[in-house]
Amino acid sequence: xxxxxxxxxxxxxxxxxxxxxxxxxxxxxxxxxxxxxxxxxxxxxxxxxxxxxxxxxxxxxxxxxxxxxxxxxxxxxxxxxxxxxxxxxxxxxxxxxxxxxxxxxxxxxxxxxxxxxxxxxxxxxxxxxxxxxxxxxxxxxxxxxxxxxxxxxxxxxxxxxxxxxxxxxxxxxxxxxxxxxxxxxxxxxxxxxxxxxxxxxxxxxxxxxxxxxxxxxxxxxxxxxxxxxxxxxxxxxxxxxxxxxxxxxxxxxxxxxxxxxxxxxxxxxxxxxxxxxxxxxxxxxxxxxxxxxxxxxxxxxxxxxxxxxxxxxxxxxxxxxxxxxxxxxxxxxxxxxxxxxxxxxxxxxxxxxxxxxxxxxxxxxxxxxxxxxxxxxxxx
Numbered sequence: 001x002x003x004x005x006x007x008x009x010x011x012x013x014x015x016x017x018x019x020x021x022x023x024x025x026x027x028x029x030x031x032x033x034x035x036x037x038x039x040x041x042x043x044x045x046x047x048x049x050x051x052x053x054x055x056x057x058x059x060x061x062x063x064x065x066x067x068x069x070x071x072x073x074x075x076x077x078x079x080x081x082x083x084x085x086x087x088x089x090x091x092x093x094x095x096x097x098x099x100x101x102x103x104x105x106x107x108x109x110x111x112x113x114x115x116x117x118x119x120x121x122x123x124x125x126x127x128x129x130x131x132x133x134x135x136x137x138x139x140x141x142x143x144x145x146x147x148x149x150x151x152x153x154x155x156x157x158x159x160x161x162x163x164x165x166x167x168x169x170x171x172x173x174x175x176x177x178x179x180x181x182x183x184x185x186x187x188x189x190x191x192x193x194x195x196x197x198x199x200x201x202x203x204x205x206x207x208x209x210x211x212x213x214x215x216x217x218x219x220x221x222x223x224x225x226x227x228x229x230x231x232x233x234x235x236x237x238x239x240x241x242x243x244x245x246x247x248x249x250x251x252x253x254x255x256x257x258x259x260x261x262x263x264x265x266x267x268x269x270x271x272x273x274x275x276x277x278x279x280x281x282x283x284x285x286x287x288x289x290x291x292x293x294x295x296x297x298x299x300x301x302x303x304x305x306x307x308x309x310x311x312x313x314x315x316x317x318x319x320x321x322x323x324x325x326x327x328x329x330x331x332x333x334x335x336x337x338x339x340x341x342x343x344x345x346x347x348x349x350x351x352x353x354x355x356x357x358x359x360x361x362x363x364x365x366x367x368x369x370x371x372x373x374x375x376x377x378x379x380x
Contacts, residue, residue, distance in 0.1 A: 257349070
């Protein structure tokens with residue numbers, strides 16, 4: 001009994017990456033299907049829609065990178081695995097600065113060496129050197145920031161590097177790397193009156209974001225976004241401040257799943273978590289929940305990461321030393337136990353993907369999968 005090709009496609013696209021990589025050995029037909037760009041894209045979209053295939057990247061103070069399964073955090077059976085073999089030497093001492101649509105971006109040597117890697121397939125790709133006119137060393141500039149994200153308009157992954165210098169040039173210089181073309185280009189429409197307050201940009205809704213200000217010394221005033229499709233800068237308004245703590249409010253920006261998140265921490269050990277409901281509107285924010293610690297002495301500075309699979313609990317990173325589940329309804333916390341986790345770390349989420357990072361050919365569009373039958377037979 002044979003199953004229709006369409007049914008096989010529907011079943012396989014719901015499986016995790018690890019068994020799919022083994023199933024490539026079943027037959028030439030299965031290998032061709034799993035390797036095709038159309039299937040890779042469909043598999044990733046299915047994972048994002050069903051909230052499956054999530055993983056954790058744990059980056060410790062020594063620059064080591066570990067991986068953990070997100071789904072096993074509920075039952076306490078999770079353990080971390082350090083990235084080893086050839087990928088370990090490539091990523092050693094690297095800093096995480098972005099994850100988007102199955103790929104992760106890290107930087108080494110003061111952002112002069114940037115690497116894209118796929119945690120699910122354990123494949124990596126070093127980016128080519130930046131444009132000659134761009135500062136080789138970020139030590140010589142006043143401002144040096146980076147960002148990484150997915151350009152859904154052009155089906156491309158992009159890295160943004162921003163440098164401010166008054167010696168080599170006046171103002172900001174912005175360059176963008178495209179995975180599809182494997183090259184850097186310079187962006188000309190750059191704001192000249194903004195101060196950036198984040199080293200790493202936060203990706204959400206097709207743009208990379210930084211906290212910023214138009215008046216140095218006056219605190220945070222705006223969120224600066226860089227639209228990866230249009231390759232231009234935009235401004236996003238803040239959510240309203242709690243007037244009770246307006247002079248003591250501490251505000252931070254970060255990713256929460258696929259959304260952009262603002263976290264307001266208050267002196268009474270409570271926090272407001274704001275999520276972006278719609279991009280490009282006048283009032284894009286809504287308060288998702290308020291976090292109130294059970295005990296004021298327990299910890300400070302929780303960082304919300306994502307919702308659980310049941311969407312009832314929130315995963316928090318606390319003091320860069322532990323992970324906890326928070327129940328917004330019951331106002332309770334539960335510590336997450338992961339075997340082998342380091343004493344101090346930063347945690348990030350990624351989605352498993354089959355996307356290949358090959359050096360010998362550029363990233364292709366899904367439409368390029370279709371080959372003439374004669375070429376397929378010759379290949380087999």
